[in-house]
Amino acid sequence: MNTPKVSSAKTNPQLSNLGFGLGLRTQHYNSILETKPNIDWLEVISENYMVPGGKPLHFLDRIRAEYPVVMHGVSLSIGSTTAFDKDYLRDLRKLVDRVEPAWISDHLCWTGVHGQNMHDLLPLPYTEETAKHVAERVGIVQDYLGRRILLENVSSYASYVDSTMTEWEFISLICEKADCLLLLDVNNIYVSSYNHQFDAKAFIDGVPTNRVQQIHLAGHHNHGDYIIDTHDAPVIDPVWDLYRHALSRFGSVSTMIERDDQIPELDELVQELQIARDITADYLSVSGKNELPKSDATVSSNLHHA
Amino acid sequence: MQQSPQTYTMLDLAQLQSEFQSYLIGHKNSTTFTTRIINDAKVGVNRRLAIYFDAYRLRIIEALATAYPKLKALLGDDLFNRIAREYIDDFPSTYQNMRWVGGNMREHLLYSIPEHPIAAEMAVFEWSLSLAFDAEDVAELRLQDLAEIPLEHWNALQLKFQPAIQIVRLRWNIIPIWKALDADEAPPALLQDSIYTSWLIWRRDFSSQFRSMGEMEAIALHMAMTGATFEEVCESLEGQEAETTAEEAMTIAAQYMAGWLQCGMIVSFTLLN
Incomplete structure (x- = not known):
């Protein structure tokens, strides 16, 4: 195991900080390989590469040779009450072996039951029993993959009368029970706080500092009464403010911008990522910490967390 | 929030998920789970659930449009969207990867718009292109590998082909239409031929390639891909098209094989005892 070059502050020292990344999109394959832009790492949607060849x-292998990569899944369905799709887990592990990602994440949600897939990140009721169930399944996946995974908080549009705790209490409980890590999506916190009228900062203040391994940032579409998480626009100022708040609690964390629709030229996203770099630099200079990830960080792909 | 947390069980969660999924799929009668969703004055339970109901469809419609861009152009947005919505109702996804969701489009089109048989052929062609696109990677056999086989052993030669290869049989002028749409040009008028033509699809340099095949080549390739030896391929060609002799059949089969090799379609060979 190689020692990570950068560690995040106020967190478990075994967690590593990759710096500032982007989601890898097919439109940018050539630009990334030809221009080697100022991106520290890339996140790939696992399912897009769970194909025969x-x-x-081919592009994933070439880009992986140049950049640290993390894998982000959308179909694990960790909260389902029916059994895991064994073929999916097998294919996921095969891809992990090929990519050797710094880490693997999926969403704290369910996507379907009885062998069907709704291809959506559906919300769970926040109860003790649900947390116990999810934690058990996280344990199965972590044992199967031989490493800890990250769970991401999702944007939601409905909540349940049966919930007995807040979303952040629910997440914290699962992290504790399953000993897993967190992918904190700051935009999703904003979207859900708007849709369900809770205090977004209370969410950030409510999750354990030593579990946050990665942060997602993205844009969304505001319909007035509610917000849809579309990932088709730049990050808005209130989300940047929340990001500042997150930094003040978690210290510098591996951060990336997700864009899944209306995807602009790579340069535009690299420039947007610079805002995250600047905010982090400001935070670090004010807080007197000296742990800014290098922009050309060459962090090992074998950052074991298991 | 509920005041008696101990009453919520795994059975409740399982029932909630089954009913929520039924609602999304379109079984709107089974909606007792909606009483488990918090209702509010600002948005209301119906609009909140409609967000999920619509997102399920829009996401898969987009995946189908990505898999079938020329079919969509051929049908137009309105008809394509109607077809896609019906498809989602008839074939709820059982795939973890959205890439495979559109695999039943041909049969769906055959019974949903039988008056437009060209649509099913376009779907078959586009799906085959996509299968070739991300099929398993394999190394190509080199010409010199085959050249080293002594002539007397050729009859026992059995070939293995790249997994990307697809053979489709088309009766409509799908290819000129596909090419025109691909070039953003107006497609030619729809034409149906009296006979089917076999089209060969394979992959080279990470791009899907295609060309038409005569019936004799289609027979030879089908035989070779299903394990026939060179001798058996030759025998299948004898008597075809103007009474092909055994000697001519051998020459023709060797020419086909050379063509497949040049295209990078052959990956290995075996000499059967």
């Missing part, structure tokens, strides 16, 4: 895996 061809161009997607």
Whole structure:
């Protein structure tokens, strides 16, 4: 195991900080390889590369040779009450072996039951029993993959009368029970806080500092009465403010911007990522900490957390 | 929030998920779970659930449009969207990867718009292109590998082909239409031929390639891909098209094989005893 070059402050020292990344999108394959832009790492949607072969895996291999990569899944369905899809887990592990990602994440949600997939990140009721169930399944996945995974808080549009705790209490309980890590999506916190009228800062203040391994930032679409998490626009100022708040609690954390629709030229996203770099630099200079990740960080791909 | 947390069980969660999923799929009668959703004056339970109901469809419609761009152009947005919505109702996804969701489009089109048989053929062609696109990677066999086989052993030669290869049989002028749409040009008028033509799809340099095949080549390739030896392929060609002789069949089969090799379609060979 190689020692990570950068550690995040106020967190478990075994966690590493990759710096500032972007979600890898097919439109940017060539620009990334040709221009080697100022991106520290890339996140790939696991399912897009769980195919037999061809161009997607070819580009993934080439980009992986140049950048640290993390894998982000959308179909694990960790909260389902029916059994895991064994083929999916097998294919996921095969991809992990190929990519050797710094870490693997999926969403704290369910996506379908009885062998069907709704291809959506559906909300769970926040109860003790649900947390116990999810934690058990996280344990199965972590044992199967031989490493800890990250769970991401999702944007939600409905909540349940049966919930007995807040979302952040629910997440904290699962992290504790399953000994897993957190991918904190600051935009999703904003979206859900708007949709369910809770205090977004209370969410950030309510999750354990030593579990946050990665932060997502993204844009969304505000319909007035509610917000839809569309990932088709730049990050808005209130979300940047929340990001500042997150930094003040978690210290510098591996941060990336997700764009899944209306995808602009790579330069535009690299520039947007600079805002995250600047905010982090400001935080670090004010807080007197000296742990800014290098922009050309060459962090090992073998950052074991298991 | 509920005041008696101990009453919530795994059975409740399982029932909630089953009913929520039924609602999304479109079984709107089974909606007792909606009483488990917090209702509010600002948005209300119906609009909140409609967000999920619509998102499920829009996401898969987008995936189908990505898998079938020329079919969409051929049908137009309105008809394509109607077809896609019906498809989602008839074939709820059982795939973890959205990439495979559109695999039943041909049969769906055959019974949903039988008056437009060209649509099913376009779907078959586009799906085959996509199968070739991300099929398993394999190394190509080199010409010199085959050249080293002594002539007397050729009859026992059995070939293995790249997994990307697809063979589709089309009766409509799908290819000129596909090419025109791909070039953002107006497609030619729809034409149906009296006979089917076999089209060969394979992959080279990470791009899907295609060309038409004569019936004799289609027979030879089908035989070779299903494990026939060179001798058996030759025998299948004898008597075809103007009474092909055994000697001619051998020459023709060797030419086909050379063509497949040049295209990078052959990956290995075996000499059967």
